[in-house]
Amino acid sequence: MPSSVMISGTDNCPCCSSVRYDNCCQPLHQGTPAASAELLMRSRYCAYTLGLIDYLIATTLPAQQAQLEAAQMRAWSEQSRWLGLEVETVKDVAGGNRAQVTFSAHWADPDGSKHSHRECSDFKRISDRWYFIDPNHLIKAGRNEPCPCGSGRKFKQCCSL
Numbered sequence: 001m002p003s004s005v006m007i008s009g010t011d012n013c014p015c016c017s018s019v020r021y022d023n024c025c026q027p028l029h030q031g032t033p034a035a036s037a038e039l040l041m042r043s044r045y046c047a048y049t050l051g052l053i054d055y056l057i058a059t060t061l062p063a064q065q066a067q068l069e070a071a072q073m074r075a076w077s078e079q080s081r082w083l084g085l086e087v088e089t090v091k092d093v094a095g096g097n098r099a100q101v102t103f104s105a106h107w108a109d110p111d112g113s114k115h116s117h118r119e120c121s122d123f124k125r126i127s128d129r130w131y132f133i134d135p136n137h138l139i140k141a142g143r144n145e146p147c148p149c150g151s152g153r154k155f156k157q158c159c160s161l
Contacts, residue, residue: 007050014049015042016085029055033130037099037123038090040130045105049082060132061124063147063158067137080107083114097125126158 007014013024025046034040040059047055053074057065083106091100102120109115122133139155147158 013042013046014082014085015046017042021046033128034059036090037125037130038087038101040123040132041101041103041121042085042087044132045082045085045103048077048080048105051077053077059130060134061139062126062131063139063155064134064137068134079110082107088118099123099125099130 007021011021013019013021013026015025017024025043028034028039028043029047029050029052034043044056044059047053047059051074053070056073057068057070060068085106086104088102088104089100090102093099100120100122102118104116104118106114106116122135123130124133125131139160143154143156143160145155147153147155147160
């Protein structure tokens with residue numbers, strides 16, 4: 001069971017922002033687009049703590065969503081005790097439509113062993129929505145081919161990195 005399944009809007013957000021959940025990640029989890037890559041990254045960490053796997057999939061680059069393993073994501077989310085998040089740096093790239101967020105996430109496995117994962121994640125804004133670019137799933141499409149996300153646009157005008 002996720003460590004923070006029971007959270008009220010008046011509790012501090014699991015993303016460690018020191019802001020109440022109802023004023024931080026909850027609106028994003030309910031469909032409001034993240035205003036920045038950092039906010040999306042924080043909301044994704046929070047989603048892991050709450051077991052919101054559909055949100056994690058929906059906020060991954062559309063061309064990569066079909067490749068995600070929801071059952072594995074759910075198992076990790078539910079079996080981990082989430083210990084905290086530290087955002088180190090946020091860097092805008094490519095005129096504000098790309099960004100990198102460096103962070104460290106901390107959790108404990110069911111046996112109590114504690115872990116930390118430090119990562120510099122890439123994000124892309126498409127039509128005023130930020131998406132996480134999963135480095136574990138390559139996108140196979142030519143620049144002038146239809147985008148694999150199904151948008152109907154050419155890959156170079158949609159999910160191209």
